[in-house]
Amino acid sequence: MTKLVLIRHGQTFDNVNRIMQGQTQGQLTPLGIEQAKSIYKNLAQHKIDFFISSDLKRSLDTCRIIAERSSSQIIVTSLLRERDWGGFTGRYIPDIKDERFPDDVESIEALLKRATLFLSYVRDNYFDKTVLAVGHGIINKAIQAVFFEKQMSEVPRMENAEIRELLL
DSSP states (O other), rough: OOHHHHHHEBBHHHHHHHHHHTTSOOOHHHHHHHHHHHHHHHHHHHHHOOEEESSSHHHHHHHHTTTTTTTTTTTEGGGGOOOOOOGGGSSSSHTTTTTTOOOTTTHHHHHHHHHHHHHHHHHHEEEEEEEEEEOOHHHHHHHHHHHHHHOGSSSSOOOOOOEEEEOO
């Protein structure tokens, strides 16, 4: 059985300012760095066999802090990227609350397909290992929706630096 330790990146400046980040790189705030260090301390006694991160800076920086003592390399993948918010990217979230989604927003179907591919990748390559994966709020929600066979609306939101474990 494979254990997937799913983590959302630490707090970013855009999180604080309520900006839709989507697939922009993002930068951790001092609190975001502390959140990652806290995960590092909390998981210090756990054996993590592999570290996987989204290729976006905010997740990769979080993962680097968590993996600091490990000799394992971090595997970087675009499968863990946040949802592409298209024309909403970079906008103040309260301003877009009631707007119609632009045509260039990544569809839920495409997001769930990426989540399915990520879970298959982990199952196929890391059998009976513990894998720590740092992603983003919406892709992590999609991964859990696929895993639990639920609608995304049924999966609780992950806060910054929150940890959820899945046994694959």
